[in-house]
Amino acid sequence: MGFAAVDVIRAKRDGRVLSDAAIDWVIGAYTAGEVAEEQMSALAMAILLNGMTGAEIARWTAAMIASGERLDLSGARRPTVDKHSTGGVGDKITLPLAPLVASFGVAVPQLSGRGLGHTGGTLDKLEAIPGFRVRLSTAEFVGQLREVGASVCAASDALAPADRKLYALRDVTGTVESIPLIASSIMSKKIAEGTDALVLDVKVGSGAFMKDLDSARELARTMVELGGAHGVRTVALLTDMATPLGLAVGNGIEVAESVQVLAGGGPADVVELTLALAREMLAAAGRPDVDPEAALANGTAMDSWRAMVRAQGGDPDAPLPAAAETELVRAERAGVVSTMDAYGVGIAAWRAGAGRARKEDPVSAAAGVLLHRKPGEWVERGDVLAELRADDPARIAPALDELRGAITIADEAPPRRPLVLDRVS
Structure with missing residues (x-):
C-alpha cells in the first residue's frame, strides 16, 4: 500500500496515531531514498513534539529491524547477553565488563560505537591499543x-540501516x-544483533542525555518493553552520571584504568x-550462582581480556600512547571538592582532542583528563585536582577553562549520591 510522506507528517503533526502500514512504508521508503531528508526531518520533529504510543514505538522499532539483516549467534554455542549504555563521561565499563562476563562461559556480543561531543566511544578507546581491529566480518x-x-x-x-540514516539526521535536526x-x-540495533538477553545502563545527570530520573525511567521502561516484545530478556539499571565514572576520561587512559580493574x-x-x-x-x-568479584581478584577476567585483545589483533602488553602536553589544575583554596560536573569534564576532554564534533573527525588516543580528586574529598590550597593531557598545545587553554569551571570547592561535603539509582525490569 502506498502513502504520501506529507500525509504521514501531517498525521503525526496533528497528534494522530500512525498505522502499522504507514510506519512500515515510511521506514522502508526512507531507507530506499524515496522519502526526502527534509520530509523525515519534519516527521522526526513531529514525533519529538507529539510523542508515540507504545504500539507505535514497537512497530517503528520492528520496521527498522526489518530494514536490514538480523544476526544468528547460534554458532557461538554459548548463552548470549549484551550490555548497552546510553553514554556518559569516563564510561569505560564495557572494557572490563565484557571479558569478566565471558570468563564464566557466557558470550558477550558487544557491537559498540564511537564518541561524539562530550561522550566517549568504546571503539575509540579500544583503538588506543596498538593493532586492535574493530571491524570484523560476521564469521569472525x-x-x-x-x-x-x-x-x-x-x-x-x-544491521538496521534505517537507524543509521535516521540517527545521523536526528543529530543535525535537534531531535x-x-x-x-x-x-x-537503541533497541532496533540490539534486537537485530541477535542476543538472547540485554542489560541496559541508562545514565542520569549532567553528563547524560537524560538529565532527570523521571525521563530516564520512561526511557528504561520503553526499552525494556521493546526487548520483551521481541523475545529479548531485558533489564535496565539507572545509574548516576552527575560525576564522571572513575578518574580517567579519554581513550588510552580509560583503557589503562580498565586494566587496573581487571587486575583487581x-x-x-x-x-x-x-x-x-x-x-x-x-x-x-542463567548463571545467577557465580561470583564476578572473585574473577577480578583471581585473574580469570584478565585472562579473558588478553584473549579478546589478541583475537582482534591487539597487543595487550604494548604501551599505550602518551600525550605530548600536560597541564595541572590546582585547588585555589582549601575545602571539600563539592562538584565535578560530568558534562564540563567531558567537554574539557573533547577540547583536549579526546572527542569529535563530527563523526568523520579524528580523535587523539592520548588526550583526556585524569582526575586526582572526586567529590567529597578534602583538599588544601595548591593540591592537584586534575591533569589535562593533549597532543596539540593549542588545545590546552580552551580545555583548561572548561575543566576549571567543572570543579567547585566548598566548606562542607556534598550529600552522597548512590551510583545505582533504580532498576527497571
Missing part, C-alpha cells in the same frame, strides 16, 4: 564469541532527545558498576 565475530566469549566491535552496515526515537534506535584494583565506582552490571548479565544468561 561469531567465531570469536565461540572461542573467546567476548567481542567488542563495530556494527555491520547491514536527538525524543524518547521514542532514542528507544527505537581500579576506582571504587568503576568496580561497583562493573560488578552490578555483571551480576545482572550473568543472571540473565
